[in-house]
Amino acid sequence: MIKSKKQCIAMLLAGGQGSRLGALTKHVAKPAVSFGGKYRIIDFALSNCANSHIDTVGVLTQYRPYLLNTYIGTGSSWDLDSRDGGVAILPPYATETGGQWYAGTADAIYQNLDYIDLYDPNFVLILSGDHLYRMDYRKMLREHIRNNADLTVSVMRVPWEEAPRLGIITAGEDGHIVKFTEKPKNPDSNLASMGIYIFSKKILKDALIADSRDPESEHDFGKNIIPTLLNEGKRLFIYEFKGFWKDVGTIPSFHETSMDLLEANPQFDLMSEDFPILTHDDTQPPHFVGEDGSVERSFVGNGSRIFGEVVHSIVSNGCYVGAGAKVVDSVLLPNVRVEDGAVVTRAIVGEDSTIKAGAVFGSADENVEIAVVGDDAVVE
Amino acid sequence: MDRVVGIIAANFVTDEMGELSSERTIASVPFGGKYRLVDFALSNLVNSGISTIGLITPYKYRSIIDHVGAGKPWNLDRKSGGLFVLPGSVFGVRSSHSRFLIRDLIRNQVFLMRSPAPYVVITAANVISHMDFYPIIKQHIDTGADITLVHHTFDRQDSMRYGLKIENGRVVGLKTDIKEGDEAFVDTFVITRDLLLKILEWYSAIDYLDFFEAIEGDFDKMDVRAYKYDGYIRGVLTAGEYYKFSMELLKPAVSEELFSAERAIISKPQESAPAKYLEGAKVKNSMITSGCLIEGEVEHSILFRGVKVGRGAVVKNCIVMQRCTIEPGAHVENVILDKSNVIRAGTVITGSGEETFIMEKNL
Numbered sequence: 076m077i078k079s080k081k082q083c084i085a086m087l088l089a090g091g092q093g094s095r096l097g098a099l100t101k102h103v104a105k106p107a108v109s110f111g112g113k114y115r116i117i118d119f120a121l122s123n124c125a126n127s128h129i130d131t132v133g134v135l136t137q138y139r140p141y142l143l144n145t146y147i148g149t150g151s152s153w154d155l156d157s158r159d160g161g162v163a164i165l166p167p168y169a170t171e172t173g174g175q176w177y178a179g180t181a182d183a184i185y186q187n188l189d190y191i192d193l194y195d196p197n198f199v200l201i202l203s204g205d206h207l208y209r210m211d212y213r214k215m216l217r218e219h220i221r222n223n224a225d226l227t228v229s230v231m232r233v234p235w236e237e238a239p240r241l242g243i244i245t246a247g248e249d250g251h252i253v254k255f256t257e258k259p260k261n262p263d264s265n266l267a268s269m270g271i272y273i274f275s276k277k278i279l280k281d282a283l284i285a286d287s288r289d290p291e292s293e294h295d296f297g298k299n300i301i302p303t304l305l306n307e308g309k310r311l312f313i314y315e316f317k318g319f320w321k322d323v324g325t326i327p328s329f330h331e332t333s334m335d336l337l338e339a340n341p342q343f344d345l346m347s348e349d350f351p352i353l354t355h356d357d358t359q360p361p362h363f364v365g366e367d368g369s370v371e372r373s374f375v376g377n378g379s380r381i382f383g384e385v386v387h388s389i390v391s392n393g394c395y396v397g398a399g400a401k402v403v404d405s406v407l408l409p410n411v412r413v414e415d416g417a418v419v420t421r422a423i424v425g426e427d428s429t430i431k432a433g434a435v436f437g438s439a440d441e442n443v444e445i446a447v448v449g450d451d452a453v454v455e
Numbered sequence: 456m457d458r459v460v461g462i463i464a465a466n467f468v469t470d471e472m473g474e475l476s477s478e479r480t481i482a483s484v485p486f487g488g489k490y491r492l493v494d495f496a497l498s499n500l501v502n503s504g505i506s507t508i509g510l511i512t513p514y515k516y517r518s519i520i521d522h523v524g525a526g527k528p529w530n531l532d533r534k535s536g537g538l539f540v541l542p543g544s545v546f547g548v549r550s551s552h553s554r555f556l557i558r559d560l561i562r563n564q565v566f567l568m569r570s571p572a573p574y575v576v577i578t579a580a581n582v583i584s585h586m587d588f589y590p591i592i593k594q595h596i597d598t599g600a601d602i603t604l605v606h607h608t609f610d611r612q613d614s615m616r617y618g619l620k621i622e623n624g625r626v627v628g629l630k631t632d633i634k635e636g637d638e639a640f641v642d643t644f645v646i647t648r649d650l651l652l653k654i655l656e657w658y659s660a661i662d663y664l665d666f667f668e669a670i671e672g673d674f675d676k677m678d679v680r681a682y683k684y685d686g687y688i689r690g691v692l693t694a695g696e697y698y699k700f701s702m703e704l705l706k707p708a709v710s711e712e713l714f715s716a717e718r719a720i721i722s723k724p725q726e727s728a729p730a731k732y733l734e735g736a737k738v739k740n741s742m743i744t745s746g747c748l749i750e751g752e753v754e755h756s757i758l759f760r761g762v763k764v765g766r767g768a769v770v771k772n773c774i775v776m777q778r779c780t781i782e783p784g785a786h787v788e789n790v791i792l793d794k795s796n797v798i799r800a801g802t803v804i805t806g807s808g809e810e811t812f813i814m815e816k817n818l
Binding site for chain 1: 487488489527528705707710713714716719720721722724725726727728729730731732733734735736737738739740741742743744745746748757758759
């Protein structure tokens with residue numbers, strides 16, 4: 076099969092379970108979790124690809140891929156339904172010597188080197204599907220080319236106290252990487268890796284093949300590939316990203332980041348139109364607020380019907396808030412029913428779940444953990 | 456339903472929509488926060504399993520082509536079948552009862568000849584309903600009728616309709632002096648394709664007429680039957696009706712029927728975030744579409760995509776179309792604001808409520 080040659084293609088790692096999201100990822104992979112009222116977490120990375128004019132994206136899936144696969148479909152929501160390239164879903168597969176699950180981020184890409192070869196790109200962009208950010212990858216690619224780099228790692232400055240939890244990079248004045256340390260006890264830099272890499276294709280291929288033969292390797296970009304390339308004296312550079320970037324992979328960060336969206340001038344503005352977040356179009360009508368309904372400091376998605384009170388919350392598409400019900404500091408994922416008189420406070424309610432009439436879910440007490448219920452649940 | 460093709464007639468003109476239709480066709484008049492009128496006909500046909508649809512466009516067709524494109528949102532970008540744009544003639548029909556110009560059907564009869572489907576459903580582009588065509592077509596086939604006209608009991612809600620003279624389930628004639636309680640034709644019918652092609656041949660000399668004006672005299676020679684539709688149905692032709700039917704959407708029973716999650720009415724997708732409410736927002740009895748940013752008061756109104764209502768502003772009994780901005784402290788009441796209008800801070804605009812006040816689209 077002959078495909079057109081591409082300058083740069085993206086490989087999006089979307090196979091992780093995201094176990095730190097607990098009940099929210101019981102049935103779906105983390106990238107498919109609903110976020111921001113009408114989006115799914117993977118929309119942010121896919122929109123970045125579309126807005127960066129990267130038209131070939133391989134999405135590596137493994138954990139509970141059904142919803143994710145259906146959601147991505149032909150990629151038309153992100154204008155990725157293109158004749159040459161477009162989106163491809165890449166699950167683990169069998170070969171004549173058997174088959175195996177993706178053993179790590181590097182192994183997932185290694186197992187799909189044939190896909191990359193189809194397009195014979197000069198550069199490969201590696202992304203993960205679980206962060207909230209807007210980024211024009213073309214700027215990073217330009218720096219990669221200008222530096223004549225083998226690998227460019229996107230980094231951002233983080234508060235020093237957070238550095239010991241992250242992959243920290245020490246770089247020289249010109250941006251070349253001197254040291255990469257996973258979770259350093261005494262960090263000498265506060266530049267954290269964002270898990271976004273641009274590789275020159277040949278370097279990537281050689282590194283992955285070598286890594287696959289190393290029985291000691293965990294087949295992870297951060298733990299294995301980058302340190303090895305650094306030891307070999309390859310040209311590794313940073314690209315410093317100065318925008319907003321957030322991991323929404325834990326319940327507290329998911330909740331906090333959601334609440335931050337509600338500010339009048341949020342750090343991450345879903346409504347900004349110059350770099351739109353693309354998603355599946357909903358086929359639902361405008362939302363309706365009834366005679367006795369009230370909404371403030373909130374997002375409300377299409378198709379919702381509000382007859383109660385909504386304060387400082389995200390009410391996603393297709394929800395129902397009954398008369399006398401109250402939703403405060405909470406995130407209702409799509410199609411949640413909060414029946415008459417129920418009270419939901421500091422909670423995340425999974426898709427298609429019901430909070431029964433009169434039920435009380437969650438607590439305003441800041442010392443109590445955010446209340447979470449998964450998809451298709453009923454809270455009495 | 457591959458035995459049925461659909462035709463949507465959109466080549467008729469009205470002067471009574473005022474500024475709403477000066478730059479666009481009736482079919483592409485925005486409605487219900489995120490739709491265009493033609494979305495109802497298109498979606499209902501598609502949701503009834505009809506996947507070959509011809510759209511007879513009016514002469515001024517920029518806005519409608521912009522909206523329907525290749526038909527992708529309705530799954531009509533097909534290898535076989537799908538959406539066919541059928542150009543209408545320069546002068547569409549203007550008579551208040553006419554929707555189906557013979558000339559437009561004749562000009563596009565190749566579409567019918569090429570299709571192997573023996574039945575044709577024809578409907579007008581200004582009908583608001585959530586109609587399932589399946590039982591109508593089934594009745595048409597089961598009774599062996601030549602033509603089946605869909606009707607409802609006239610309730611004086613919309614002004615311009617043919618009345619049907621019905622005897623024992625057979626339509627024997629039309630009438631224009633229609634009164635409450637009469638059975639009114641809802642501009643939707645099923646016809647057997649071969650008969651339709653014959654009729655186009657017979658009446659080609661008087662092709663400037665409306666289809667029904669022409670064939671009424673021959674009803675006794677054909678098997679013309681009636682199908683009664685009991686659901687919510689409205690045909691929009693005037694600005695007053697437009698305002699009234701828009702406001703009917705604020706009754707939960709109406710919007711739940713029209714916008715039921717199954718067999719959804721589909722429109723052209725546009726990207727916008729969910730609607731955002733800031734401190735000071737007070738909204739009641741209103742429909743609010745994604746992309747709106749609300750800091751003021753909204754009551755008994757419909758806000759289309761991307762409308763901004765500033766702090767302390769009041770919007771009451773209004774239809775506010777896409778991308779309008781009501782600046783802080785402004786007050787608008789009983790008004791239809793067409794696209795992209797900006798109401799400056801502190802301005803007060805109040806319609807009388809008797810005559811519909813429309814602020815023209817701002818390019």
